[in-house]
Amino acid sequence: MSARAPSLLQLWTRLSSRYLPFADAASTELPLSRLMRLSLFQVSIGISVVLLNGTLNRVMIVELGVPSWLVATMVALPLVFAPLRVLIGFKSDHHRSVLGWRRVPYIWMGTLLQFGGLAIMPFALLLLSSGDAPGQVIAGRIGAALAFLLVGAGLHTTQTAGLSLATDIAPEHSRPRVVAFLYVMLMFGMMASALTFGGLLAEFSEMRLIQVIQGAAVTEMVLNVIALWKQEARDPSRTSAARERPRFGDSWRHFREAGGSLRVLVAVGLGTAGFTMQDILLEPYGAEILHLTVGETTALTALFAAGTLVGFGLSARRLGKGADPYRIAALGGLVGLFAFSCVIFSAPLESPNLFRLGAGLIGFSGGLFSVGMLLTA
Template identity: 30%
Template sequence: MTLSWLQIARLGLVQAALGAIVVLTTSTLNRLMVVELALPAVLPGLLVALHYGIQLTRPQWGFRSDTGGNRTRWIIGGMFILALGGFGAACGVVLLQSSYWAGLALSVLAYAAIGLGVGASGTSLLALLASTTAPHRRAAAATITWLMMIFGIAMTAGVVGAMLHPYSPALLLKIVGIVSIAVCVLTIVAVWGIEARTTALPQPEALPFRQGLTEIWQEPRARAFTIFVFLSMTAYFMQELILEPFAGLVFGLTPGQTTSLSGMQNGGVFVGMLLVGIMATGFKRGSLRAWVIAGCLGSCAALCLISLIGTLGLVAFLIPLVVALGFFNGMFAVAAIGSMMALAGEGRHRREGTRMGLWGAAQAVAAGFGGLTGAAIVDVLRLAQFGDAQAFGAVFVIEAALFVAAALMAMRIMTRTPLQSYAVAGE
């Protein structure tokens, strides 16, 4: 028995819960540190890089869920750790105002917990999806679950942005606490009983983890896709930590307004993913390669225009261009995600969890590297007496160039196979 559509949608709720916590730490709390607390952008960049760096453990989490059975316990346990880390991160921001070193220590612990939670819960969830979804449903399942994650991100950012005005530390803690409790309850309700009703059982693993991971890396498809994931996700995440500070410093937006802006961006991602899902699954239009290339090039154009309006001070164009950036990001991302789902079951021993962990680790390293690099470049340029608009704009242009590089790589490694098949060249 494989997953039904209802069960796929229920698992998508877990993705929405993951996104709800992560968006608070990478957007709202990041902006508060840079703008309200006037801290260097590299500080939240290092904290976010820490949580992504800890996600290098994703292959190990995937391996454990492959061989130890009961992926459900890893999903629920990881979510509780993530929620605790999210609330701790909010407490760290509040404490930073009165005691810098105590606040920093708490923030480090909190972001480490976030990395562990995302690694354990997210990897096990994707492995469960990949191993229990019928092959002909994998494309749609990838679209559904990521649409729900983006919906969770956009809804959380929008609602929190509206509720956080006017900003106060007590209100921040109250809101983050409510969100943390809600995602834990939602996760339990979403996953309870699903794994027991499917036929997917953990594969016996005769090889030790390191040897099994080495064999997967030797698979041409898995290796080529890992490199593509790193390059494209570096481009995807480079603006993550600087978009809200950019809107606050260059255009004077409030914390609530910039959080809402982040929600609008992820709303654009949602629409972009939905469009690809409808066109590919419903109308059977386009190939994986075509959607990835179009998304990368569209993201490049949006970033260049955002850089331009910052220099010219054209605030009226900010929201449309940020939404457009999200839209093209969504087009690119859903095709890459669907390919990941399909390829997870290929190769030796069908180690879905270990493969998903490998690609999740590549994404995490890219996200941490991209976000930290973007924040560091902004700090260096501002110290060099560049204006805020020029400093942020330079990073957006660099990110645009990386999207072009990702599009060129997609042209080389991806086939023209229709999106439903999700094939990647590499052999």
């Protein structure tokens, strides 16, 4: 019996290293347990994305009767901070702090911004749904816009600093796998939160929606605190005010001189815009045209995230065999044409299943495109 025990243990070790997803992303500096805990900030990001782009997008248009142009503007407000991620990352690289932290202050501030935005949101929705006087409607719209803006600012700040912290901790040889693992956890957070929101809002009511938003705010705060706890070592010499720091323009010029292609960045921007434009219309489309419930339209985000994960896996497999990243991205564009066609033709065919297939394929094609183009970038 004692002679068999080592062989069974060795078999389990071989199986775990081969079949556990991203087991090779762990290292001595960043064990798998620590990496899993750090990845919780991506789960919280996934909760915010589903809540803003999915659940609230549909509810504000269909149930609350807010004009779609106004909802589209509010959903787009978080994207105002997307170009500022470069500056956020640069600032966190050269942050001055007597405590010796570079990433922790930005992750914490981003967490507070998300919590503050979600704390304001229920009161804004109450005014939007029950306010009859013009002053109440205007106050509700301003409050909702402020809430979306705060959540967007916190989302981008937290994610940028969190990814930077992960690359700080991980050794150079495992950084690509660590970043890939964190994005998989983002998709997992989107899938889990979409299914949870869909179940909680199956019987929709305004009070239930407010409770879901409040629960999401508390959950995100707890997840980010757990993710952040004892992750970054203090190093006052690295954050000393006496240390010389480069200017942002110098860093950008260094990126260009090192081979950074502006055309690739433009292609990434245009492709990302094309694949994310559906965020505004997909769930209201399913509600108003195909008469899907709040739970059913929220579940579309889970299909989207599942398709993205499949796209990630296929592109990683093909790239591991030496495939051209540009061809992977082009394949994503072609599949995207078919995916959006499924969404378009689901209305005249009155087919919710074709609509769901299109939502999943949009995520799949977006995954192929993003991996191919971002790897090139």
